[in-house]
Each structure stands twice: as C-alpha cells, then as structure tokens.
Amino acid sequence: MRFRFTQAPIDTAGARRELLDPGAGGFASFEGWVRDFNEGQQVTRLEYEAFEELAVAEGDRIVAEALARFPIKHALCIHRIGTLGLGDMAVWVAASSAHRGEAFDACRFIIDEVKHRVPIWKKEHYRNGDSGWVNCERCATAPRHAHTHA
C-alpha cells in the first residue's frame, strides 16, 4: 500500500521504517501542517474528509507514477482525515533513493499531484465563527459576482 488514510495522528517514525532499503543513501519527507490563517481568515481548526475508495486508488496511482518517473526505492503518502487542530500534521510524504535529488523530486511530485487529484476535502473553521469548504465556496459564488458586475 503506497497511499493510505488515518484517523489517528500520523506515526512518522513507524512509516519511515517502511522506506528503509539497503540501496537507499537518501531519504526525504514532506509534512503538511494545519496553519492558523488562509485567504486572510484566522483558522481555528480543519475537518478533512475523503471518498476513500477512489482516493486510495488515485493516491496509489500517483505514488506508482513517482516510482516509474524517478529512480527511487520506495515512496509512501499518509493523509489524515477527521478534525485537526492548529499545528497538527495533515499529510506526510516520503521517498527513499540511492541519491538525495530524486527523493526530493519524488516528494514534490507526489504532494503536488495529491493536492490536485485525490478526492479529499477540507473545511476550515474561522475565529469569527464562519466556516467554508476550501476551493468550493469561492468558485460557487464567482458566477454570482460575474452576474452582478455584468
């Protein structure tokens, strides 16, 4: 399994062991954390949900693409779902390889593709009591603005 979800905090020490390889001289990882602001709003917590069957299949495809594209030994991505607070880790990506360059490149490729392709949704809760689904609220209201100014 190259991509998986967890409801619990991500066990990076355990996950790292899955990438050990006698031929690997380098290991790189990326962690995505919950930040306290977005689009000018003060964020207090996030809720992540996923269409898990399709998300795991698509996540597995992305990691398989990374393994085909870069000369790496192993790669893994773990995404958390549920309610997360500030500073919590939402996603962890890692790759091991003979040399450092391809491990960095593979991590960057995987996180970029995951953000664009995997059916995961994020609801932000703000200090002022509002909340919103990231990437959904603005695109939903955009046509109304366009109409108003037409």
Added chain:
Amino acid sequence: MQVNIRYFALMREQAGRSGETLETTARTPADLYAELTGRYGFTLGEEQLKVAINSEFADWSQPLAAGDAVVFLPPVAGG
C-alpha cells in the same frame, strides 16, 4: 432505474444527506446532476465537478446502468 448516490463535503451539506437510492430516468451523470440540482439547488456547476461511477472517475456522458454508484466530486483540497 435505480442508482445509488453518495454525497461528500459541500455536496453533502447542500443535499442534506450523505447518500440515497434514487429512481431516475437520467441516462447519463450529466442528466442526473441536472435532476439533482433541480431538487437540492446545488451551487456548483458541472464544469466545477468531476464524476465517479462505481468508485472510478467517469465521463459526464457515460451511460448509467441500474445499480450504479454515482458520486459528484466537488473541487478537491487535500494536503
């Protein structure tokens, strides 16, 4: 025919449910989404969504079959 629909994120909130089995005459996901938008007033347009049938990405014009599991996917925001 009957199809099974699951809703996630904004779609779930706007539909007020996480899923349903629906008797429909819709022949494609595009027809089905138009029917559901009439019922629930979804604010996202078809061009902002993707569609999955039986847990795989599908085309909006793919013919629906009885018992298909359909999901309309709002813009994703992982990471």
